[in-house]
Amino acid sequence: MDEQQGEPSALEREGRLGQGAPTAPHLHITHPLQRARxxxxxSGGIAAYKAADLASKLVQSEAVVxxxxxxxxxxxxxxxxxxALTKRPVHTDAFAPWTETSFGHITLAREADLLVxxxxxxxxxxxxxxxxxxxxxxxxxLSxxxxxxxxxxxxxxxxHHPATQEHLATLVRRGVIVVGPERGRxxxxxxxxxxxxxxxxILGRARALLGRDGPLAGKHVVVTAGGTREPLDPVRFLGNRSSGTMGYALAQAAIDHGAAVTLITTASLSPPVTATVVPVETAEQMRTAVEEAVKEGDALIMAAAVADFRPDRTQHQKIKKRPDQDVLDLRLTQNPDIIATIDHPGLVKVGFAAETHDLVDNARAKLAAKGLAMIVANDAVDTIGSAESVATIIQRDRLPDELPRMSKQRLAAEIVARLIPLLEREHDDGA
Ligand SMILES: Cc1cc2nc3c(=O)[nH]c(=O)nc-3n(C[C@H](O)[C@H](O)[C@H](O)COP(=O)(O)O)c2cc1C
Known part of the structure; x- marks a missing residue:
């Protein structure tokens, strides 16, 4: 799409998120709610006031509501x-006069990408x-x-009345997505x-629904997120500053393109609502969870900051300091290199390299040594725990793709856009 134009191109409208071609730096639609109609x-319930919040959040997501x-x-x-919230006319009357360009329910029904x-x-x-x-x-x-x-x-x-339950079952049978209700006051x-x-x-389900026929439909993407926590004793651990933001954004970006996602995480951020979440703490637990998940996986994206070393033993009681003690020696054991050791035919592996020096050379070496299809290299100090990232994406037999500083959500969309052709190629090779 032309940078100058406000309206999406026909291709973008049709494909909504494009067909998976690498899009940097022209990526305009980064998630399916953006510009969705x-x-x-x-309808008439006391919860109608909450629909105002929903309308506002949809507008904030750049949907046309x-x-x-x-x-x-x-x-x-x-x-x-x-x-006031949508900056658009609100419709109440089935018999409102039609105009030359707007035919009441027919126009609304035809132009809708989603009815909520x-x-x-x-x-x-x-x-x-x-x-x-x-x-x-x-x-x-109906239309x-x-x-x-x-x-x-x-x-x-x-x-719980049988009439309501039967009506809901009818809707589900027809392919309607029913969200909730929840239990509570x-x-x-x-x-x-x-x-x-x-x-x-509701927003998360709407987003997944809009993306469900995307280029990753039928694919299962396993994503890891957060920094591992290696216990020293019952109350202390060795950890790092990783927040999990990148992994959660990648999980959402994969869902946006239709993938089923397993998110293996040490973080407690709010996950995409349709992801299968596997909480873990240590590198060992993460490896076990990844091994299990990739059995059904097409791609593994290791965004987690996995500790290279862990205490060689965990004290069962809290480590006490002695008055005469100036120094505490810790012995560390190397953790498994999860992405290097996990493999199965056809699994597309995407790694991250957070480096403090020789970024691209170090990342290229990791790409080759660990059998990765793609590696995202970024500055460790600048990136870990931050909302933004300056990354270089490196793929085999390609020049490094240096991206400008951007939010991790945007970077996730850039990474997933490059993953799509890799998965398609894998499918073609395997077919
Ligand atoms: C104060 C009040 C609260 C109501 N809350 C609900 C509700 O939460 N859910 C519901 O299904 N009906 C509720 N009703 C009943 C509906 O408003 C009523 O069935 C109405 O005909 C629904 O019309 P609609 O489905 O066309 O919007 C409530 C009625 C009143 C008077």
């Missing part, structure tokens, strides 16, 4: 709220299951070819099932 249906309020929805939140109904009342769920088009939202839901995500919210009894004050799923959960 999302119709947000808001058209809100459709049901009659019930309007009893709880005024159109003006959504108008949150909150979905029991009444709206019933209407969706029966295919009723007696209001604007019902007509859009659109976009995927539908429904987030129910209601009282415990309403949710309900508006009535009672505890039960029926709370609207969190906005983060």
């Amino acid at each position: 999302v119709v947000l249906g808001v 058209d809100v459709v309020l049901t009659a019930g929805g309007q009893e709880f939140v005024r159109p003006l709220t959504f108008q 109904i949150a909150p979905a009342s029991a009444n709206t769920i019933a209407r969706l299951a029966l295919g009723l088009a007696d209001d604007l939202l019902g007509a859009i839901a 659109t070819e976009a995927p539908l995500l429904v987030a129910p919210a209601m009282e415990h009894g309403m949710y 309900l508006a009535s004050g009672y505890e039960g099932d029926g709370r609207l799923a969190s906005v983060e959960m």
Whole structure:
């Protein structure tokens, strides 16, 4: 796409995230919500106020959001709220006059990349299951070819009523993604099932849904994240400053392109909602988890900062200092080199090299020695624990690709864009 143009090209609109060609430094769409046309249906439940937050977060994710309020929805939140948040007209009336360019439900249905109904009342769920088009939202839901995500919210009894359950089962059978509801305190004050799923959960599922047919659909990507913690005693460990941000961003970027992701992590950041998360602490635990996960894996991205050494034994009791003690000697044992030792035919391995000197030469040596397809070299001091990175991506038989300083989210998108052709090649070679 031309840097000057605001609108995406036809190719970008069709492919949304491109077809996996290396995109640096022209990568404009870095995640599937960006510029996606999302119709947000808001029906009549007390959780309708949370839809304002959802609309705001969708807009912050650069989605183009058209809100459709049901009659019930309007009893709880005024159109003006959504108008102000989305900077777009809010739709309430199935019989509003058509214009030369806008044909009511037909235009909204055709232009949508995704239809999200949150909150979905029991009444709206019933209407969706029966295919009723007696209001604007019902007509859009029947007309659109976009995927539908429904987030129910209601009282415990309403949710568990066989009618609601059967309607939800009908929707699931038709391929509708139902998110939540969660258990917790309900508006009535009672505890039960029926709370609207969190906005983060709805956003994450929406993002995965938009990316699900991407070039990594059907691929399983294993990502490691965070710094390992090697215990010295029950309360102390040897660790490093890695935050896990890079690994989490890579997990999200792979999901954005349709991959199933296993995230093996020492960090406790908020993971992408559709990732399978395996929490670990030490390098040994990480190796065991990676070995298990790559059995079904197509790619392994080792973004974790794995300790090279661990204490050669862990004290079972807290190490006490003696008054006469100036020095404590620690004996360290070398940890396994996970990415070098793990392999299986067809596994595409991507490593990271955080170096303090001779960045590219050291990274090239690692690429060859560890059988990697790609290595991301960056300055250890500048990168570890930081929100941004200045990286050079090195692949076999290619000139190093020096990237400018960018967020780790953006870098993750750049790395995954380069992983896609490697996985396609692997598939072709294996076919
Ligand atoms: C104060 C109040 C709160 C309500 N909360 C809910 C709710 O959380 N979930 C639900 O399914 N219905 C709830 N209802 C009932 C719906 O508003 C009602 O079924 C309405 O017809 C739904 O219309 P719609 O699905 O077209 O938006 C509530 C009604 C009132 C008066």
